[in-house]
Amino acid sequence: MAYPENYRYTKEHEWIDAAGADGTIGITHYAQDSLGDIVFIDLPAVGASIKAGEIFGSVESVKAVSDLYAPVSGTVTAVNETLKDDPEQVNKDAHAAWMLKVKLANPAEVSGLLDAAGYEKYVSEETGS
Amino acid sequence: MSTPTTELRKTPLNGVHRALKAKMVDFGGWDMPVEYSGLIAEHMAVRTGVGLFDVSHMGDIQLRGPGALAGVQQLCMNDASKLAVGQAQYSAMLYPDGSFVDDVVVHKFSENDYLLVINAGTREKDVQWVRSQAAQMHSCHVSDYSDYYTQLAIQGPRAAETLAKLTNVDLSAIKNYWFKWGTVCGLPNTLIARTGYTGEDGFEIYVPSDVATSERVWNEVLEAGKEFGILPCGLGARNTLRLESAMALYGHEISETINVLEAGLGRYAKMDKGDFIGRDALAAVEAAGGAKRKLVGLEMVERGIGRDGYAVTTLEGAPLGSITSGSPAPFLKKNIALAYVPAEYAAVGTEVAVEVRGQRVKAVVVPTPFYKRSKPGKV
Structure with missing residues (x-):
C-alpha cells in the first residue's frame, strides 16, 4: 500500500494532509488493516480543541478499540459525518476517508511528523516484515 | 509488537x-x-x-x-x-x-x-x-x-x-x-x-x-x-x-x-x-x-461496546462484576456481552451499566443465547 507523499504521519498511525493552517486528519492503511472491520468511530464535535499527541477520539472494530491521537494541535472545523453510518469507508480507503478537518494552532508542528518513507519504514520495523 | x-x-x-x-x-x-x-x-x-x-x-x-x-x-x-x-x-x-x-x-x-x-x-x-x-x-x-x-x-x-x-x-x-x-x-x-x-x-x-x-x-x-x-x-x-x-x-x-x-x-x-x-x-x-453470582447476557442499550474485562455496575455506578466476552455481534447487529453479576441482578430485563472507557453506558440483561438458528439443519 502506497502512503501518500504529501501526507505526514504519526507513530500512532494517523495521517494529516496539511496546507498552511488547514489540516485534514485520518488513520493509515496499516491502522485499518490491523483493526479489521471498523464498526464505530467516535469523533469530537466541530469547535472542539485537539492537542498534539493527545487522544481526540476512538475507532472500534469488531475485535478491538483503539484511541485516536492528534497529530497536531488545533480547532476542529469539520467532522466527516458520513463515517457515522458508513465507518467501513475507512477499511476501503483509509487515506481518502478523512475524519476531521482542523485549523492548526501551530503549523510548524507538522514538520515534526514522519514523512511517507519514514512512516513506511516505521511500520515495517514494527511488524518485523 | x-x-x-x-x-x-x-x-x-x-x-x-x-x-x-x-x-x-x-x-x-x-x-x-x-x-x-x-x-x-x-x-x-x-x-x-x-x-x-x-x-x-x-x-x-x-x-x-x-x-x-x-x-x-x-x-x-x-x-x-x-x-x-x-x-x-x-x-x-x-x-x-x-x-x-x-x-x-x-x-x-x-x-x-x-x-x-x-x-x-x-x-x-x-x-x-x-x-x-x-x-x-x-x-x-x-x-x-x-x-x-x-x-x-x-x-x-x-x-x-x-x-x-x-x-x-x-x-x-x-x-x-x-x-x-x-x-x-x-x-x-x-x-x-x-x-x-x-x-x-x-x-x-x-x-x-x-x-x-x-x-x-x-x-x-x-x-x-x-x-x-x-x-x-x-x-x-x-x-x-x-x-x-x-x-x-x-x-x-x-x-x-x-x-x-x-x-x-x-x-x-x-x-x-x-x-x-x-x-x-x-x-x-x-x-x-x-450460585451467588451468575453469568448473564447483556445487550448494550446506549451507544458503546462492552468488551472483555470491562466493569459492570449498577446504573448509579456501584460495582457488580465484569464482562467475560463482549463484542459487536455481526449477524444480530447489536453490541452484546456475557458478564458475571450478583444473582439478584441476573433477571432478564434488569438494567445495569458498563464502564466503557470511563463512561457509564446503559445495558440490559437479555435471554441467552442471543442467537438461535431457526430450524435444525438438514441435508
Whole structure:
C-alpha cells in the first residue's frame, strides 16, 4: 500500500494532509488493516480543541478499540459525518476517508511528523516484515 | 509488537493460512489465523452459507480399556453412561471445588473407548490432569492423540451440502451431536461429527495430520463449498459466532475460579449419576441456595461496546462484576456481552451499566443465547 507523499504521519498511525493552517486528519492503511472491520468511530464535535499527541477520539472494530491521537494541535472545523453510518469507508480507503478537518494552532508542528518513507519504514520495523 | 520468546506451535495448515494471507495471532501458544477476508464476511458466511475453520489446535484425549467409562464418569460431570456408540455430549472436567479444568466434548467410540475433545490453551494441563486421575483408575489407558488429527470444522446452513460432495456417508443419518466414520476425500474411516462451536449446523472432521493430506482436504472442502460462497474463517469469526450463541470459552466464561453453577452449566452436571470430581462442591453450593453470582447476557442499550474485562455496575455506578466476552455481534447487529453479576441482578430485563472507557453506558440483561438458528439443519 502506497502512503501518500504529501501526507505526514504519526507513530500512532494517523495521517494529516496539511496546507498552511488547514489540516485534514485520518488513520493509515496499516491502522485499518490491523483493526479489521471498523464498526464505530467516535469523533469530537466541530469547535472542539485537539492537542498534539493527545487522544481526540476512538475507532472500534469488531475485535478491538483503539484511541485516536492528534497529530497536531488545533480547532476542529469539520467532522466527516458520513463515517457515522458508513465507518467501513475507512477499511476501503483509509487515506481518502478523512475524519476531521482542523485549523492548526501551530503549523510548524507538522514538520515534526514522519514523512511517507519514514512512516513506511516505521511500520515495517514494527511488524518485523 | 514484541518478538515471541518461545516458538509458537503450528497446525499442519499453517502454510495454507499464510498463503491465504490470513492475519495470524498467538492463541494459547499457537500461531493461528484470526481472519482471512474479514471477520464480518466470515461470520456472515457461517450464518447464511458455509465456512471452514482449521481447529487442529484443539486436543484429543482417548480413554480406552474396561475401565474407560468409569474413568470418564469420574473425570467429567455429564453422564457418559447415557451415550450410545456414535454419540457425543458436552461436558466438563472439574476440580474438587467445582471449578473448571476444561470443558470437553465426550465421544463414545465403543463400549470401552471414549474420545475427549479439549481446548488448545489447556491441552498440557488437561492431559496431565487426566493422567494423574487415571492413575487411580483401573484398566483405563490414556492416550494423547492431539497431534494425530487435523480437525476441520465445516459450519453453516450449507455445511451438509458441502460435505456431502466429499463423502459416501449419508449425512442426514447423523443427528446433532452424533458421529460416524466414513470415507472423506478418499480417506477411509474418517471421523465425521455433527458438532461445532458456531451455533449453526455443521460438522467437524478429523483427518490424518500430515501436511499433504491436511492441505488436500482443506482445498477440496473449499472447492466443494464454492457454489455456496464458502469462506475460510479465522478465530475472530469463531469467537463472535460462539458469543452470539452464548457458548462458553475457557479463560473467559469458565475457568479455575468459576464454578459450574455460576456459569449456568448446571444442566450438564448430572448430580444423580454417582460420584464425580467436583460433585460434592456443587452439591454444597446448591444446598446453600445456589450460585451467588451468575453469568448473564447483556445487550448494550446506549451507544458503546462492552468488551472483555470491562466493569459492570449498577446504573448509579456501584460495582457488580465484569464482562467475560463482549463484542459487536455481526449477524444480530447489536453490541452484546456475557458478564458475571450478583444473582439478584441476573433477571432478564434488569438494567445495569458498563464502564466503557470511563463512561457509564446503559445495558440490559437479555435471554441467552442471543442467537438461535431457526430450524435444525438438514441435508
